[in-house]
Amino acid sequence: MTTAAERLDALAGFFENQAPVAPELIRLLDLPPDLPDELTIAEIADFTGLTAHTLRYYERIGLLQVGRDAAGYRRYDRQALARIVFITRLRLSDMPISTITHYLELVRQGDATAPQRLALMQEHRARIQRRLRELQAALAVTDYKITTYGGNATP
Amino acid sequence: MTTAAERLDALAGFFENQAPVAPELIRLLDLPPDLPDELTIAEIADFTGLTAHTLRYYERIGLLQVGRDAAGYRRYDRQALARIVFITRLRLSDMPISTITHYLELVRQGDATAPQRLALMQEHRARIQRRLRELQAALAVTDYKITTYGGNATP
DNA sequence: CTTTGCCTTTGAGCGCGCTCTAACCCGTAC
DNA sequence: GTACGGGTTAGAGCGCGCTCAAAGGCAAAG
Numbered sequence: 001m002t003t004a005a006e007r008l009d010a011l012a013g014f015f016e017n018q019a020p021v022a023p024e025l026i027r028l029l030d031l032p033p034d035l036p037d038e039l040t041i042a043e044i045a046d047f048t049g050l051t052a053h054t055l056r057y058y059e060r061i062g063l064l065q066v067g068r069d070a071a072g073y074r075r076y077d078r079q080a081l082a083r084i085v086f087i088t089r090l091r092l093s094d095m096p097i098s099t100i101t102h103y104l105e106l107v108r109q110g111d112a113t114a115p116q117r118l119a120l121m122q123e124h125r126a127r128i129q130r131r132l133r134e135l136q137a138a139l140a141v142t143d144y145k146i147t148t149y150g151g152n153a154t155p
Numbered sequence: 156m157t158t159a160a161e162r163l164d165a166l167a168g169f170f171e172n173q174a175p176v177a178p179e180l181i182r183l184l185d186l187p188p189d190l191p192d193e194l195t196i197a198e199i200a201d202f203t204g205l206t207a208h209t210l211r212y213y214e215r216i217g218l219l220q221v222g223r224d225a226a227g228y229r230r231y232d233r234q235a236l237a238r239i240v241f242i243t244r245l246r247l248s249d250m251p252i253s254t255i256t257h258y259l260e261l262v263r264q265g266d267a268t269a270p271q272r273l274a275l276m277q278e279h280r281a282r283i284q285r286r287l288r289e290l291q292a293a294l295a296v297t298d299y300k301i302t303t304y305g306g307n308a309t310p
Numbered sequence: 311c312t313t314t315g316c317c318t319t320t321g322a323g324c325g326c327g328c329t330c331t332a333a334c335c336c337g338t339a340c
Numbered sequence: 341g342t343a344c345g346g347g348t349t350a351g352a353g354c355g356c357g358c359t360c361a362a363a364g365g366c367a368a369a370g
Contacts, residue, residue: 009292042316053359056318061357071366073317086296093293097357118304125297128290135287137164138248141241142280149273197346208329211348216327226336228347252327 004049011085038075048084055084063087063101093128159204166240193230203239210239218242218256248283 002010045052058064059074064084066074076084083104090100103120106113157165200207213219214229219239221229231239238259245255258275261268 040317051359052317054357057358060320068318071317072319073366089293089296091357092289093297114304118301121297121300121304125294125301128294128297132287132290132294134247135283135290138244139280139283139287141244142248142276142283145276146273146280149269149276195347206329207347209327212328215350223348226347228336246327 004047007047008049008085008088011082038069038077039081041074041076044076044081044084047081048088050084050088058084058087061097061101063097063104090124093124094131095124099124159202162202163204163240163243166237193224193232194236196229196231199231199236199239202236203243205239205243213239213242216252216256218252218259245279248279249286250279254279 039047041052041055044050044055055064055074059066064080064087066076066080069075087100090103091097099120103117106117106120194202196207196210199205199210210219210229214221219235219242221231221235224230242255245258246252254275258272261272261275
């Protein structure tokens with residue numbers, strides 16, 4: 001069994017494809033080959049590492065749309081799963097939920113919004129790169145401290 | 156004039172030195188050579204990019220101790236400045252304020268706590284590295300999206 | 311039939327890190 | 341003197357992203 005994080009890696013980037021998730025992806029994702037087409041909230045939570053609470057919250061604020069079965073229970077198909085993974089990836093890079101919502105809204109509006117989506121992603125990439133530089137600077141300070149402690153107990 | 160961010164880089168890592176800030180650092184930091192020994196809150200805010208509100212807040216929660224002049228105004232010496240920069244660096248790498256407070260408390264307790272401080276920094280370094288990997292994964296997804304938009308307007 | 315456990319909804323609560331407000335004080339410029 | 345642009349305090353408020361609680365429904369196991 002892989003970890004939730006590894007599975008996220010495997011699925012990320014594919015949420016917009018209308019085509020069904022490719023078989024090799026399913027293998028990568030460690031899904032049982034006889035995986036039902038629809039997953040429960042508990043399975044999605046287990047798979048992605050999000051809590052069921054968070055998944056319901058995402059739906060409540062309009063970040064996600066999920067169907068229901070006869071009993072009123074949520075049913076997630078493979079595309080929903082891929083979308084959740086994509087959202088998770090954006091969240092992990094600190095994209096605000098409002099921006100993700102906006103992005104997905106653009107997707108729903110169709111091809112005409114592609115340039116805006118591109119711009120949004122480029123801006124996000126720049127932000128990530130700034131953040132990477134910040135973190136590397138912080139890492140340097142931390143390493144400096146660690147080295148100092150290693151060589152000399154006096155701060 | 157350098158930016159606040161560049162000045163932060165120059166000062167980071169030196170807060171614990173009891174020695175006065177070295178002259179070459181002062182040059183790096185773009186401080187006027189006749190810099191008074193004590194700075195006002197507005198100067199510190201300008202220098203670090205923090206707001207005066209935030210500086211007061213940090214002091215209120217015990218993260219910082221700052222002296223007062225005759226009129227009751229805060230006066231920051233060079234060591235205080237270096238400490239603020241160090242704190243800022245840790246904050247930028249998402250160290251919780253409570254952990255920074257704890258770390259500075261250990262520093263105040265003296266050399267005996269060096270091993271604990273070392274451990275704390277090592278743990279923090281590991282966290283930063285995890286975060287760097289996460290961000291790089293997110294960057295890959297973002298780049299995938301950008302490439303897709305570049306090659307083909309259809310998502 | 312009842313227990314058990316997971317599901318549903320709405321709404322409230324929370325932890326973090328600021329950020330702002332109100333009421334007041336200080337020192338320089340006119 | 342008085343206006344003005346700083347500073348001071350204690351305390352309240354806020355935005356974000358969850359997280360939990362209450363009250364109840366569904367279905368398989370015993």
